[in-house]
Amino acid sequence: MKVALITGVTGQDGAYLSELLLNKGYIVHGIKRRASSFNTERVDHLYQDPHEKNKNFILHYGDLTDSTNLIRLIQEIQPDEIYNLAAMSHVQVSFEIPEYTGNTDGLGTLRILDAVRLLGLEKKTRIYQASTSELYGKVQEVPQSETTPFYPRSPYAVAKLYAYWITVNYREAYGMFACNGILFNHESPIRGETFVTRKITRAVARIALGLQDKLYLGNLDARRDWGHAKDFVRAMWMILQAEEPEDWVIATGKTTTVRDFVQMAFAEAGIEVSFVGRGVEEKSFVKNCKNPDYQLPVGKEVLSIDPRYFRPTEVELLIGDATKANTKLGWKPEFDLMDLIKEMVQADLQRMLRDKYLKGEGFETLNYFE
């Protein structure tokens, strides 16, 4: 049985990857952070009673800023594969906490690599580093591939640039099987609520059900290459099964504006919207609502721009060229953007129906709009 260690196991990708590896017969160890409230919601369905013997999904407390913790865990676990997914992963928040982001996302990667080396596991343990299309930042060339120059545009991306190169360096210096997956945006119904896709699908559901008046967003012109997280965690695993350690772009090859994502998400709920105005004055209104259960009059304003969501430096256009992964790994996405939006909107409608019921019964429900 192969043994894997996943950092960031409680995040979107950590949860999907855990499921994938357990289905493949791995023993999966995950590192979770201590928090003052529960933070394991995404993996609770995989949880096993800690008093049982022969568990194959095991969680440990840890943190990427704590070297001694990482060394001890890697020594105890002796993993065949490490997936380093832990990160402060919100680009806009990284402008608020740049030092912490550098420490976790940049130096955290070094701590993992160096722990493996220190413990003499260079030849046993394969390492996947969660690199990102944010490395491309300011547009140098499109579509972006493994040979496109990097130009990071946020403290997050600069930290991930360090992580990218330290991974390459440890591979070359110590012969480690350490790889970067340069993954473009990937989403799902369990995407964090403050990333734009989930913020939109959640708001669509809440507006439809009368739980929220409207949605506030920032830059609607930004374009992203959005895929499904399930396809992308499969690529992570394939990268570590390759014959040689290399760096790989994983993307769908299609790009869409935030504005079009909004339109498609409302359409999935049967609500047609139109956009009026430009820049910070832009707004969106209901043009037609096909679902009689949603009391949304034609002309209702459902979206405004809030400049708070503009970033000091923005990444305007991402579109990936995954030809290398398509041909050498045989990786291809199974979901397209419409499948993804459908799944996300329907899941949020289900969740919000529950919230509506609870509210009707006098209970408080989560009500934030970031």
Ligand code: NDP
């Ligand atoms: P999430 O934000 O959903 O998950 C991040 C995980 O990292 C969480 O488990 C979080 O714990 C954990 N974490 C944060 N800080 C620390 C720390 N100091 N020590 C230990 N754990 C920590 O991210 P995703 O699942 O979306 O992404 C996974 C990785 O892939 C990240 O590194 C991200 O930067 C990268 N990436 C993501 C892409 C995407 O589109 N999703 C695209 C390209 C790269 P907690 O739950 O307690 O907050």
Ligand code: GDR
């Ligand atoms: P991104 O994802 O920055 O690409 O990083 P995010 O969903 O946060 O932003 C995508 C684009 O949407 C624009 N935008 C808004 N974004 C947010 N979050 N909230 C808003 O209200 C809003 N309005 C417009 C943004 O300006 C941006 O252009 C994600 C993360 O998962 C990273 O960890 C990962 O590395 C990259 O994807 C690839």
